[in-house]
Each structure stands twice: as C-alpha cells, then as structure tokens.
Amino acid sequence: MRAIFILLVLGGWGRLPADDLAARVVILANSRQPESVRLAGFYAEKRAVPAANILALPLPETEDITWREFIDQVWQPLQDELFRRGWIEGTSSSLLDRLGRRRYAFSGNRISYLVVCRGVPLRIHNDPTLLPDQPERKIPGELNKNEAAVDSELSLLAHNTYEITAMVPNPLFANERPPTLEAELVVKVSRLDGPTWESARRLVTSALEAERTGLLGRYYADLKGPHPEGDQWLAATAKQLQELGFDGDTESTGATFDAAARFDAPVLYFGWYAGSLNGPFAREGFAFPPGAVALHIHSFSAPTLRSDSIGWGGPLVAHGVAATVGNVFEPYLGYTHRPNFLLRALSQGKNFGDAVYYALPALSWQAVAIGDPLYRPFKVPLEEQGASPYAVLRRANLLLAKAEKPAALALLRAEQRERPSLAVGLALAKHAAADAEAAAVASALGVAALLKDIRPQDWPLLREAAALLAANGARPAALQVYANLARAPAPTPEAMKAMLTEACRTADAAGDLQRSLDFARQLNELTPPAAK
Known part of the structure; x- marks a missing residue:
C-alpha cells in the first residue's frame, strides 16, 4: 500500500x-x-x-x-x-x-x-x-x-x-x-x-x-562548430527561434559573432565553439537584458x-x-x-x-x-507583453510566417509612429528596400539621424541604418548618421575604420567635399604610419 x-x-x-x-x-x-x-x-x-x-x-x-x-x-x-x-x-x-x-x-x-x-x-x-x-x-x-x-x-x-x-x-x-x-x-x-x-x-x-514583462529581445545563434552533430543541434535551435517569431541573427562562417556585429538585446543566445567568452560579449559595458x-x-x-x-x-x-x-x-x-x-x-x-x-x-x-x-522564461504570453519594440517585431514575424505581410507591415508602421525605435525602423527599412521603396526606407529610418547620444549597443544598428539610407538615395540623412557615429565610441577600432571608409564613399557620391575631408582626416588619424 x-x-x-x-x-x-x-x-x-x-x-x-x-x-x-x-x-x-x-x-x-x-x-x-x-x-x-x-x-x-x-x-x-x-x-x-x-x-x-x-x-x-x-x-x-x-x-x-x-x-x-x-x-x-x-x-x-x-x-x-x-x-x-x-x-x-x-x-x-x-x-x-x-x-x-x-x-x-x-x-x-x-x-x-x-x-x-x-x-x-x-x-x-x-x-x-x-x-x-x-x-x-x-x-x-x-x-x-x-x-x-x-x-x-x-x-x-x-x-x-x-x-x-x-x-x-x-x-x-x-x-x-x-x-x-x-x-x-x-x-x-x-x-x-x-x-x-x-x-x-x-x-x-x-x-x-522577465516573468513580469515577458522575454523581450532578439536571438543570436552561432551555427558552425567543429562537429556536424553539434551544427545540426544549433540549426534546429535556430529554426525553433524563428518559428517562435523572435527577430535575430545567425553566424555560420565557423567563427563566433564578430565583436562589431549587431548584438542588441540578446535575450536568447545559443552557440559554439570558443574556449572563452569573446566577440560582442566582451565589449565594454555589455549586459544581457532581463531573463x-x-x-x-x-x-x-x-x-x-x-x-x-x-x-x-x-x-x-x-x-x-x-x-x-x-x-x-x-x-x-x-x-x-x-x-x-x-x-x-x-x-x-x-x-x-x-x-x-x-x-x-x-x-x-x-x-x-x-x-x-x-524561472519560466515563457511565462508571459506574447499577447500580454505590451508595446516593447521586440515584442512588436515578434508579432510581425509571426504574421509574416503566415503570409500576412500587409498586416505585419501595418503593425510595424503603427509602432514606429507611436514609439520610434531603431530595431523596428531597421526592420521596416529592410522590407522597403526589398520592395524598392526608397522613400519608405528614409521614412522608416528618420529616427536614426536624430540620435546624438549613441549607446554602445546602438552603434552597429546605426551603421547599418546609414548604409541602408545611402543605398536608397537618402545620402544627406546617411551622412548625418555617419557624422554622429564618428563622434561615438565604436565597438572596435576596425569597425570605426570601416565605417569612416563607408562615410567617405557616401560623402563623395553626395558631392559633400567638406564631410568627405572630415571623414578622411579622422580615418587618417586612426591609420598607423606604416600602413599609410
């Protein structure tokens, strides 16, 4: 008994x-x-x-x-x-x-x-x-x-x-x-x-x-390591993350995420294969979001x-x-x-x-x-997570997965009008660029040129925003973003040099001689004499 x-x-x-x-x-x-x-x-x-x-x-x-x-x-x-x-x-x-x-x-x-x-x-x-x-x-x-x-x-x-x-x-x-x-x-x-x-x-x-607010942020999955079995696990993990609607990025070259890569709000990270913490994790001031x-x-x-x-x-x-x-x-x-x-x-x-x-x-x-x-990371359902840009992106991604693109874009546009953010702006701009809607790219990224006090986690996003603006005909806005980036600490010296090179190219294309000279001068100061 x-x-x-x-x-x-x-x-x-x-x-x-x-x-x-x-x-x-x-x-x-x-x-x-x-x-x-x-x-x-x-x-x-x-x-x-x-x-x-x-x-x-x-x-x-x-x-x-x-x-x-x-x-x-x-x-x-x-x-x-x-x-x-x-x-x-x-x-x-x-x-x-x-x-x-x-x-x-x-x-x-x-x-x-x-x-x-x-x-x-x-x-x-x-x-x-x-x-x-x-x-x-x-x-x-x-x-x-x-x-x-x-x-x-x-x-x-x-x-x-x-x-x-x-x-x-x-x-x-x-x-x-x-x-x-x-x-x-x-x-x-x-x-x-x-x-x-x-x-x-x-x-x-x-x-x-996180149990109060929900799991808010992006995913990052490092897919390539030394053994096929582990690669298969991580590929399956990335597929699950996408099916859950999370916005995110994958690294599949065999290296870990680059130190200058976009890495905002890494609420879910799965990867391999390095002996010690490196890449974006090692940036000064890096911190995970709650949960x-x-x-x-x-x-x-x-x-x-x-x-x-x-x-x-x-x-x-x-x-x-x-x-x-x-x-x-x-x-x-x-x-x-x-x-x-x-x-x-x-x-x-x-x-x-x-x-x-x-x-x-x-x-x-x-x-x-x-x-x-x-701890229950998924305790708060997505529909109860409020107006965080990352929750909105997740809802939009789930709509896109159901082939409901107009509804997804309407959701993102409404969010960007009410609470402008780089994360949502970039997502909208990428959709607009794919649809060859240059004016919509500039509209989606209007917030980018306004950011003067740049947080370290925002630097890679703003660099991506500047490149999108430049590629879609909004060179004056792109140059303003590049100028702001040039005054802010970059994730790595190499990232600053690459950004300044892009900025010089954009200024030349726009016929802005003064900005081109300013960017070139700063780039020259960062280049060791032997490399000049």
Whole structure:
C-alpha cells in the first residue's frame, strides 16, 4: 500500500503549481561562508521558499575538491540530513559501499529542486585509485574517469548506490512520457553562483523581472562548430527561434559573432565553439537584458564560476545572464546539454529546472546548470507583453510566417509612429528596400539621424541604418548618421575604420567635399604610419 501511495504522489508532482514547487525547494548553503547563507535566505524570500528548507552545512570552501572530501563533507552529511528531514524516503542501514557511502534503499523523493548556493564546491577531481577493478565492465578509455561536477553527483542523492566511473544515463533526458519512479528519484539541481555574490543574486532578480514583462529581445545563434552533430543541434535551435517569431541573427562562417556585429538585446543566445567568452560579449559595458538565456557549447565552459574571464559560465553570469549551463571538465559532445531540447522545453512553458534535465543525457558527469530552477522564461504570453519594440517585431514575424505581410507591415508602421525605435525602423527599412521603396526606407529610418547620444549597443544598428539610407538615395540623412557615429565610441577600432571608409564613399557620391575631408582626416588619424 505504501509503494502505491508513493507512486500516486510522485505521478502528480509534474502538475503542481509554482507555489507548491517552491514549497518543496531545498536550498543548500555553506555555513562556513556567511554570504552563502545570506544568498540562500535571499532566494528563499524572493521565491517564497520556507526558511526551514535551507540546509546550511559546513562544507569545503574551495571550488575544486577530492572524492574523499566530497563523500565525507558534502554527499554523506547532505544525504543523511535529507533523509532525516523526510525529503528523501526509504530505508537506511549501517553498511557502507566501497567508497564509504551509506547504503540506503530509497523509495521516494519530495524535492522539487535542490538550489546550490555560491560557496558550495563546484567540481570533483579525478581519482584513479577509485576506478573499479571490473574487467567485464567495458568502458571506453576516454570515459574511464571519475572527475565530475558536484551538482551532477547530487542529482543522484535519492538513488541507491551507483558507480562513479563514467556516467549514469539520465532517465529524464528527452522523456515525453509520464515519469517513472526511477525518473522521479532524480534530484534536479541548479546553482546560484558567479564571480561575485551580487552576480549570483542577479540570477534571481533578472528571472523575476522577465516573468513580469515577458522575454523581450532578439536571438543570436552561432551555427558552425567543429562537429556536424553539434551544427545540426544549433540549426534546429535556430529554426525553433524563428518559428517562435523572435527577430535575430545567425553566424555560420565557423567563427563566433564578430565583436562589431549587431548584438542588441540578446535575450536568447545559443552557440559554439570558443574556449572563452569573446566577440560582442566582451565589449565594454555589455549586459544581457532581463531573463536572458544563453548556452555556449565548449568542453570546459565552466571550469570555475568565480572568474569573469575564464570559460563561459562565470563571464556570462558577470554580464547579467539569467540562466545558462556548462561543463566543469570535458564531457564529450554526446553527453552535453542539447540546445534544441533546452529551448523546446522552455518554449513549452517549462521552468529552467525541468528544461535542463530534459536536455541533458548524462548524470554523474560534467554538467552544471546556473540559474533559478523556478524561472519560466515563457511565462508571459506574447499577447500580454505590451508595446516593447521586440515584442512588436515578434508579432510581425509571426504574421509574416503566415503570409500576412500587409498586416505585419501595418503593425510595424503603427509602432514606429507611436514609439520610434531603431530595431523596428531597421526592420521596416529592410522590407522597403526589398520592395524598392526608397522613400519608405528614409521614412522608416528618420529616427536614426536624430540620435546624438549613441549607446554602445546602438552603434552597429546605426551603421547599418546609414548604409541602408545611402543605398536608397537618402545620402544627406546617411551622412548625418555617419557624422554622429564618428563622434561615438565604436565597438572596435576596425569597425570605426570601416565605417569612416563607408562615410567617405557616401560623402563623395553626395558631392559633400567638406564631410568627405572630415571623414578622411579622422580615418587618417586612426591609420598607423606604416600602413599609410
């Protein structure tokens, strides 16, 4: 009878509302670091998690630990406390396995998500002395190791004894069926961590803001990497983004996005393959919009979360991302998060904590999820997102996908009349240029020449606007935009030189000798003597 009761309870958990999920969140903090405990309290307050659900344990204070430290100071104290409090159910014994872990027979898991706070160790180093002497267990050489992400091991807290060499298949991966008891025993872990305590707190506040306003911004997808399989995942991701109506850009040359590329409001980013954050992300002052979700596939994308320059995980958090995933050691491509699965789950309304496990093939391996597991990026329907230019662009793109171009253009024109913006103006101008409507291009981009105080994220858009104006006969307006750009900081010196070259060409075509000389003088000042 008890087993039947457990199965009935577990089977209904996936349908629980958010407040019930919050009531079953367990938060792990390091009691040796007061800020870790304060972060746990901050999250509990913001998400209405009962304070009694905070477990503050004396844990190692380094990001990297040994297996002995992990089992003795993290795994066993945490597992015993979860069992004592009734969060995981089963039968205990005094027996230990070969690694010193207590033998349990588990039958239930009441935890919706385990939130790991900054201060809890991140990764466990390989220990060859713990590799099993089992010749009959054929493990490929590259997988015959036990280095792992702490969080990935904690996913198996409610499982009976498992082998730590290589990985354990994730029963939640790409699972559309009702969850089995095995799947329900997976503890879904996500981490609030980053280079600073403030950046860790911002993971929460950014998610909450996006749940109020909706996911507002553009997508950017970097499609070309070193392996065809990953390219296919990212191509599928880009297709999903377009089907969702998001405005955006793709990079398919094999490089990452250029540092001078358009990169306004990157609320959704998926790409590969670079060792550390680069391109537009590295621009001075770059910041993600609220609720941004970003994934960059790389073998060691999260070797530390305390640095704002190493890998991708820490730097993305430092720049304000709300949710991301990474790998602490080499996972090999087939065992890392699938970006297309992650986006599919999120766009269906799932929260981050569920989506990352839907997208992840392996546990007891290298993956780490960074962000609020309760975060639902698509909580606010598009029709309720108000008058943001990016929401309007998304609505227009969905109309275009249904071959309703007149309605889409009418929507964009109305938005541009009432609330002029560069994003909508550029979209309108591109449609007008494609239809050979030069006057409409100038009308759509009238706002461009009026912008004198240029924000860094607007510089690439204004350069594109100037080129469109020049190509469609509106050279005086284009020259005014170029003049404004020449007085503003460019994303890179190369971008400034290229823009000034375009400006000189436009001034010459317009017969504006003075402007041509001004642009040429500035370009000459930027060119090293040896290159002249």
